[in-house]
Amino acid sequence: MIDMAVGKILAKNRKATYDYFIEDKLEVGIVLKGTEVKSIRQGKLNLKDSYASIDDGEVYINNMHISPYEQGNIYNVDPVRKRKLLLNKREITKLLGYIKQKGYALIPLSVYLKQGKVKIELGVARGKKNYDKRADIAKKDAERRIKQHMSEKH
Template sequence: MSENVKIIAQNKKARFDYFVEEKYECGIVLEGTEVKSVKEGNVSFNDSFAEIQNGELWMRNFHISEYKYSSIFNHNPDRAKKLLVHKEELKRIQRKVDEKGFTLIPLDFYLKNGRVKLTLGVCKGKKQFDKRASIKERDVNRDLQREFRNSNL
């Protein structure tokens, strides 16, 4: 990502539970106090997913906490949020999701040039043995990095 990007949150569990086939950068439609709350990092998207409904992309189970400094107006933290993508990307995503086993999972949530963006992954669920293989690969890479660091000293 470029230098004008500030990562707000990453969904590490999604990368562990799913194989990420493709990634798409999406804009997200937010209300006024949601933007302020997002900039403070008050987001939670553990069980969130996206779905295509009536030709539009919607994010479900995506929680943005209420802005604590708002006195009069505050947003609904659990409302469905509309995602913004190009028509061609939406068609490509729709074709991929129609295949068996694919789902849309948010991976990263960040600010890019002052705008709130989301990386949406077209993912396929991992089986238990795949997760064990991921853990083993991560441990091997960690050991290699440790060896490399110690050899340079």
């Protein structure tokens, strides 16, 4: 779904793939103020604990922390304010269908620049249980050992 002509990745939510199974991915735009864009271009944002919600047919991202821009003075806004995401009606109804199913959430996976615009990769995610997380860790550990063993032979 996502075009791989992505520019500079500014932030990545590494915890998302650890805590959730990502079912679907979607590229969305975001409504920002000028000083927020400057701060994001400097890489001063944090996606940890952020999530998206659907309110009155609009999609918003919550708890995404964008540090205030140093030269922004009076134009700076609240760092964790609710920000609107730009999606069309069809995409919103598709996401609403996912959300109504039990256990699904909208999680931002990464923030990047694409043709000079700030874009967010939004993932439709289902929460993992502790045993799922342990299985993933064991699988990665086994792959790491196999790779290490193969490199020792060569």
